[in-house]
Amino acid sequence: MLSVLTAALVVAVVASLFLGSAHLSPSAVVSALSGRAAPESIERVVTLSIRLPRIVAAVLAGGALAVAGVAFQALTRNPLAEPSVLGISAGAAFGVVIGQSFGLGLTLREALGLTAFAFAGALLAAGAVYVIAAFGRGLSIQTLLLAGVIVGIFFSSAITVVISLLDFNRLGGVVHWLLGNLAPIPSGALALFACLAAVGFALVVTHARELNLMALGEESLQQLGVAADRLKLTIFLAAALLTASVVAFVGPIGFVGLIVPHVLRILLGSDNRLLVPAALVGGGIFLLFADTVARSIVAPAELSVGVITSFFGAPFFIYLLRTRYRPNL
Amino acid sequence: MLAELRDVSFAYPASAERRERPFALAGLTLEIAPGEIVGVIGPNSSGKTTLIRLLTRVLEPDAGEVRLDGVPVRRMSRAELARRVAVVPQGTVPQFPFTVGELVLMGRYPHDPGRYFESARDHAVAREAMEATGVRELADLPLEHLSGGERQRAVIAKALAQEPRLLVLDEPTAHLDLRYQVEAATLLRRLNRERGMGILLVSHDLNLAAEVCDRLLLLRAGRAAALGAPEAVLDPALLAAVYGCEVVVDKSETTRRPVVRLTWKEVRDTR
Numbered sequence: 001m002l003s004v005l006t007a008a009l010v011v012a013v014v015a016s017l018f019l020g021s022a023h024l025s026p027s028a029v030v031s032a033l034s035g036r037a038a039p040e041s042i043e044r045v046v047t048l049s050i051r052l053p054r055i056v057a058a059v060l061a062g063g064a065l066a067v068a069g070v071a072f073q074a075l076t077r078n079p080l081a082e083p084s085v086l087g088i089s090a091g092a093a094f095g096v097v098i099g100q101s102f103g104l105g106l107t108l109r110e111a112l113g114l115t116a117f118a119f120a121g122a123l124l125a126a127g128a129v130y131v132i133a134a135f136g137r138g139l140s141i142q143t144l145l146l147a148g149v150i151v152g153i154f155f156s157s158a159i160t161v162v163i164s165l166l167d168f169n170r171l172g173g174v175v176h177w178l179l180g181n182l183a184p185i186p187s188g189a190l191a192l193f194a195c196l197a198a199v200g201f202a203l204v205v206t207h208a209r210e211l212n213l214m215a216l217g218e219e220s221l222q223q224l225g226v227a228a229d230r231l232k233l234t235i236f237l238a239a240a241l242l243t244a245s246v247v248a249f250v251g252p253i254g255f256v257g258l259i260v261p262h263v264l265r266i267l268l269g270s271d272n273r274l275l276v277p278a279a280l281v282g283g284g285i286f287l288l289f290a291d292t293v294a295r296s297i298v299a300p301a302e303l304s305v306g307v308i309t310s311f312f313g314a315p316f317f318i319y320l321l322r323t324r325y326r327p328n329l
Numbered sequence: 330m331l332a333e334l335r336d337v338s339f340a341y342p343a344s345a346e347r348r349e350r351p352f353a354l355a356g357l358t359l360e361i362a363p364g365e366i367v368g369v370i371g372p373n374s375s376g377k378t379t380l381i382r383l384l385t386r387v388l389e390p391d392a393g394e395v396r397l398d399g400v401p402v403r404r405m406s407r408a409e410l411a412r413r414v415a416v417v418p419q420g421t422v423p424q425f426p427f428t429v430g431e432l433v434l435m436g437r438y439p440h441d442p443g444r445y446f447e448s449a450r451d452h453a454v455a456r457e458a459m460e461a462t463g464v465r466e467l468a469d470l471p472l473e474h475l476s477g478g479e480r481q482r483a484v485i486a487k488a489l490a491q492e493p494r495l496l497v498l499d500e501p502t503a504h505l506d507l508r509y510q511v512e513a514a515t516l517l518r519r520l521n522r523e524r525g526m527g528i529l530l531v532s533h534d535l536n537l538a539a540e541v542c543d544r545l546l547l548l549r550a551g552r553a554a555a556l557g558a559p560e561a562v563l564d565p566a567l568l569a570a571v572y573g574c575e576v577v578v579d580k581s582e583t584t585r586r587p588v589v590r591l592t593w594k595e596v597r598d599t600r
Contacts, residue, residue, distance in 0.1 A: 077424055209445060213435050215423035223385045223416045224491075225408035225439035270425040273445065
């Protein structure tokens with residue numbers, strides 16, 4: 001099953017290389033990929049400097065968000081938990097906007113700074129959600145979602161405040177990023193993105209067996225021999241890192257972490273040892289697909305990929321809430 | 330001794346939401362011999378669940394000591410503890426559709442926490458545990474498709490897969506049909522007989538406890554009100570004082586064990 005998914009990802013990546021608003025013939029793309037095209041030729045620039053980085057960014061971001069979704073779901077024992085639903089994306093976005101207002105961009109060093117801001121924002125938001133939800137003793141589904149919504153709204157407002165104080169010339173870029181878009185990222189920053197996503201993924205996937213036990217509840221987790229607090233902290237930090245890196249590099253893209261794990265659970269079951277790697281691949285496919293839709297549906301203009309995922313995600317969330325949600329077990 | 334609580338006291342930290350005085354277990358001593366079935370009974374919030382948490386080091390006692398096979402639990406690793414004591418918690422179902430087989434395999438975790446995928450032996454032990462509780466045929470079904478009784482047996486199979494020397498059950502018959510109470514009693518007695526496994530049964534159900542247990546501990550507000558053979562502990566006057574209502578104790582026609590019945594007389598306030 002995992003190999004089927006991986007094959008699908010490869011097909012999607014190759015197909016995306018050949019698709020785009022610049023009309024390139026397949027042979028032109030092939031010559032660019034094989035290095036036979038002239039250095040400054042249109043096919044070379046479009047294929048290697050525009051399409052390829054965008055595809056890599058989409059695959060990384062989609063995979064990271066889906067893995068973060070699985071991690072937050074295991075952590076909260078709640079299939080509806082996800083970085084944007086929990087308000088954690090909004091917290092990370094607030095951090096990034098602060099960073100951007102200091103003039104940080106996407107050169108390698110500045111990107112590192114932006115990610116740090118995003119990580120701090122994500123931790124802040126996650127901490128706030130936890131404190132609010134824990135008031136009601138135990139993280140019940142209702143309080144957790146409510147806390148996520150409240151924290152999300154709060155940070156969105158905070159972002160609006162920062163933006164209104166911002167220099168008008170910088171505004172366009174910030175807003176464009178806020179909607180979530182996969183505009184080509186410089187290769188140094190892209191490599192950093194890949195490293196951060198890899199660290200987050202590695203932390204989650206190596207604890208996948210323990211994540212399964214987490215579904216039984218905190219007390220059973222300890223009674224089965226797991227150091228629960230350390231596990232929760234590790235997964236929490238990993239999921240926050242994944243969220244923060246996506247938000248820093250491509251913006252707050254919603255609902256990927258909800259849709260992808262849910263579909264994969266139907267196909268593969270709940271075992272996180274299978275689900276986590278599958279989410280990495282499946283998330284990549286999904287966001288690549290969403291980005292292709294975003295680029296082509298109103299061509300020659302482009303929509304932000306975050307708009308597409310939200311259009312898919314919001315109804316999906318409602319559907320899950322109506323069907324999969326079992327209150328007070 | 331398989332398990333012993335020596336003069337154990339515990340108080341939950343005071344908190345803003347809890348208006349009543351924080352609850353405590355006070356000076357509790359209990360010994361469980363290998364292969365013995367001990368029941369813990371008592372009214373709500375008399376400390377039954379706290380006792381399980383102390384035994385499995387989810388909580389640490391403020392005073393006294395908990396030992397398994399003579400070794401203090403605070404000196405054991407969590408995995409070591411989980412290889413000796415398995416808990417069947419009160420019925421909760423994961424929000425995620427794990428299958429019966431996956432659930433039972435989770436019980437193998439403490440035997441090799443460093444391992445990523447279960448070994449052939451883990452699978453064999455899990456299969457055997459599912460057979461013992463009669464859920465082998467349900468192995469590939471998601472837990473949510475099971476009846477309450479089947480689900481309970483799946484959770485017991487998970488505990489058996491831990492290969493514990495002491496099996497702890499927290500209210501195993503809560504919310505389940507009458508028929509399941511007979512089923513549970515039969516299953517527990519068989520597991521005890523065939524595996525020589527010690528059992529600690531925490532239950533509201535006095536008759537289930539009387540039926541399967543060698544000894545009973547009656548708790549009242551964190552203290553032992555009585556400890557001994559079911560016939561001695563299930564004394565009408567003592568139960569009336571602890572539970573605050575009048576009961577009649579008969580003897581079962583079939584098993585000669587005590588049977589507790591309510592008289593349904595008006596409750597007088599003993600607090």
